[in-house]
Amino acid sequence: MENLYLKKAEQNLPEIKEKVIKPYAMTNAMSKGDGILIDLGNHYVGYFSFNLDYVDVYIDAPVRLYVKFGENAREIGDDFSAYEEGLCMSWLQEEIINIDFPGEYKMPRRYAARYIYIKVVASPKKLVLSDFSFKAVSSADEDRLRACDISDEELKKIDSVAVNTLKNCMHRIFEDGPKRDRRLWTGDLRLEALTNYYTFNNLSLVRRCLYLFAASDTNDKGFIPGFVYENPKFVSGNWFLVDYALLFVASACDYYNHTGDKETFNELYPAIESQMEAAHRALGTDGIMSVPKGCDVFIDWCRGLEKTTSLHGVYLYTLKLFVNVLENIGHGDRDVYAERYNAALECAVSILYNEEKKAFVNSSDNYQYSVHSLVWMILGGAVREDEARAMLADVLNSPDSVKPFTPYMHHYVVEAMVSLSMNENAKAYIKNYWGDMISLGADTFYEVYVPGDPDFSPYKDRMINSMCHAWSCTPAYFIRKYFN
C-alpha cells in the first residue's frame, strides 16, 4: 500500500512557478570590508544570483563574500556569530562563498528572504556587484488567486500578508516554514490546506501531502508520524502526535468537503480508518482519550498545559467531521463512528465538565482553566452554543487562565468563534493578534508571536525564529470564507 501512496504522491508533485525579482541596489566599487544591503521589497523564497565584475584591474584571486539572508531587517542586524544554539545554527541563512571568476554567480541553495546583505571578506582588487536577481519559487499560482473583496482595510492587509505567508510555504509540499524546518506536518498541513482552498486552490499539492502521510510508517500504536520528509526521498518521521494524527483525518475530510473527490478519499480510506482505530484503542477505561506510550500530543506550546481535555476535543472534532463525510458518501462505517462520537461526547460531558466550576477540567482531581480545553470542547460539540459564547469570553479575559501561545492554537480560537457565529469577535481577535505583527513590519506571519515581547523565541535565540510560518496563514481563510 505504501508504494501505491508514494506513487500517487509523486504523480501529484506540483508545478513550481517562478518569478524573477530584480531589486534595485547601488552598485559602487567595493573593497575588502565593504558591504551592500539588498531589499527585495517583500518576503520571497527562492534562488539568488548576481554579477561580479572587476574595476579597472582584473581580480587576480578568488573573491570571498559573506552573504546573509534575512526574513526581516532585524535578522540582518543580528550578529549570527553570537547565536546561542538551541536549534541547529545551520538554519541561520548565511554563507561564505569563494568566486573564482568574474561573471554571473548563482547561489545554489534556496533561501527565504526579504533582505540580502553581502560583505566582501577578501578580494585583492576592487569589484562591482550588480544584476541582483532573486528567482522566487512557489507551487502557488498567483494567477489563480482570487481578489479579496473586503472593505475593511486592516483585514485586507492582514489577508495579503497571510496569503504571502501561505504562498511562501507552498513548494513540493506544504512546508511549515521555508527558512526553517521545511517539513510537512499533519497539523500544519490542515491549516495550509484550508487556506489554500480559498486562495490558490492547488488541489494536487493537498493530495500529494495526504498521500505522503498515508505512505508513512505508523508506530506500534498505529499512529502516523507528526511529520514526514520527502526530499530527496521519502522519510517517515519519528515523532508521533495523537492530535496531529487525528487532524490528518480532518484534512482528508476537509479535502472531500471542498472537492467532492470521492476517489481520492476512498484511496486514502485505509490510512484514515487506521488512525481512527488507533485513536479508539487509545481511549482509557473511562472513555477519555489518552496518550499511549511512545506517543505525544501537541495542542500548543504552553509550558505546563494540561492536554487531556483538548485532546479529547480533537477526537470529538475529528469524529464529527468524519461521520459527516461518511454520511455524505454513504459509507457503511458511518454508524460505527457516529456511535463512537456519541459515546465520547457523553464521557466528555460527564467526566471532563465540572458543574461546580462551570468549566472543563482534565480529570476529577486536575483542574486547569485553559482556553485550549474550552476551545476544543466547543469545536468537538460538547458545549451548548449559548453557554459557549459566555464561557469563551470568560476564559479569554480571565487573568488566571492558560492562554493560547502559537498562531496554530490562536487559529482554533478563531475557528471556535466563527463556529459560534461570533464573527465580530473573530475579526477583532485577528486584528489584535495578527494585525500586531503587521505593525511590526511583517511581510509574512511568524511561527511564534508573543504580543508585547516581539523578541521572544521558544528556541532561546530570536535569530533562529521562522518569520514566515504556514500555521500563521489562516486569517486569509477566515476572511475569505466568513467575513466576505
Add this chain to the structure above:
Amino acid sequence: MENLYLKKAEQNLPEIKEKVIKPYAMTNAMSKGDGILIDLGNHYVGYFSFNLDYVDVYIDAPVRLYVKFGENAREIGDDFSAYEEGLCMSWLQEEIINIDFPGEYKMPRRYAARYIYIKVVASPKKLVLSDFSFKAVSSADEDRLRACDISDEELKKIDSVAVNTLKNCMHRIFEDGPKRDRRLWTGDLRLEALTNYYTFNNLSLVRRCLYLFAASDTNDKGFIPGFVYENPKFVSGNWFLVDYALLFVASACDYYNHTGDKETFNELYPAIESQMEAAHRALGTDGIMSVPKGCDVFIDWCRGLEKTTSLHGVYLYTLKLFVNVLENIGHGDRDVYAERYNAALECAVSILYNEEKKAFVNSSDNYQYSVHSLVWMILGGAVREDEARAMLADVLNSPDSVKPFTPYMHHYVVEAMVSLSMNENAKAYIKNYWGDMISLGADTFYEVYVPGDPDFSPYKDRMINSMCHAWSCTPAYFIRKYFN
C-alpha cells in the same frame, strides 16, 4: 590582428582529461565537531564530491561542513584562521558549505590537493560521509607520456614528481600554479612548454598560449604583458617584464624547433617581431639592454639583485635562438637580427665583463658577483666554454655571490650546465635542489624552496605558498632530453 589570435587560441583549446580518484576513508558516524582526513594518495587538481547520509534518524537541518584542501599534510595542520595576509587569503583552499539534503554533494570549485579535511561544524543528528570522489582534471594526456628510461632511481623519482607537477598545471592554459595564481606567464610558459615536449607533448596547448600572448595588449614601449588571464574571458595583464617578453619569443622559437610548424610561427611572427623591436628600442646608448619606464624585469626573486647583465644575457639568448630559427626557415630578417646579436655580444664583452675581476659586472661602477649574471652571459654565448665551466663553479661555490632563489632561476643554472656539457654537475645540482623537496615528501615541486628553510614564504606566511608550481617542473626536461 588581436581577434584573429584570440580565435586561434580558442581553436586550440585543449581537451580536458578526467580521472576519478576514489580514496579510501573510514566512514564512521560523525557528530558536530568530528573531523575526517582523506588522503588522495597523490597530488591532484580537480573536483571533489562525496555522499552525505543520516544515521538512524533523518538530519532535519542543513549540515554545515568545513572543508579544507591541502596540497600537502602541513597545510592541513596549519590553522588558516591565523593566516597573516600577504597575498589574498581567498587563495587558501577552505570552504564552509551548507548541505540541505542527504545524497551526493558535488563541490563546484576546482582544488589542488593531496589531502582533504572535513569537519562537521553543525548538524543536529549523526551523519555519515562516504563515497569520496575526486575527479582529477588536466589537459595532459597520460596515455601520451613516454616512460622515463633512466636507471638512476633518484632521478627517476625526481622525473615522476616533475611530470606530476607539469600535469597538474596543464589545464585550459599552462597555469603557473593550480592552487594559486592560475595564470599564464610568459616566463613560466617557456619552461612548461619545454618540459611538455618531452612528456605529454600537447602541442595545441602550447599554440593556444602563444596565441594568447600574441593577442595581448602591448604597453607604450611595445612589450607584451608578463601574464594574461583567459577565463571566463581574455584579459591582458598589466605588468610588463622585459625578460619575460623576450622569453615569449624564445618560446615561439622552441615551438618551431620542436615541431617544424612554420605556419604557426609565421602567424605569430608580427607579435614576435614587435617584441624584438621593442627590445631593440630599449637598448641604451651604450648598447646594453635597459628597462624602459613603465616596464620591469624579473630574472629572479633575490632581494637587491642587480639585473642589467642578466637581462642583457636574456636578450642575447633570445636573439641567438631567433636568428637560428630565421636561418632555418630562410627568413629575410635573419641578417638584421644576426647583426644585432653580434653588436649586443660585443657590448656585453666590452662593457659588462671586467677583466680585472674576471667576472661580469652590471656597469663600470656596479659590481655584484651573482650566479644570475654569469648564467645568462653563458646562455647568451658571451663566455668561452672552457672559461665558463670554471667561472660557473666559482660563482656557485663562492660565499660572497648572489645565488639563485626560485626554481625558475635554478632551471637556467642547469641549462647553462648542460649547454657546457657539464651533465654530471647538472644531475648533482638537480638531485641536490629538487631531490631535497622529495625528501620533504613532495608529490609536486614547489613554487619556492629554500634549502634548510622549508617554511620560507616570499609572502610572509607559508600557508599561501603554492606547492605545485610549473616553473619547477623542468627536471623532467633535462632528464629526458639530456640524461637519457
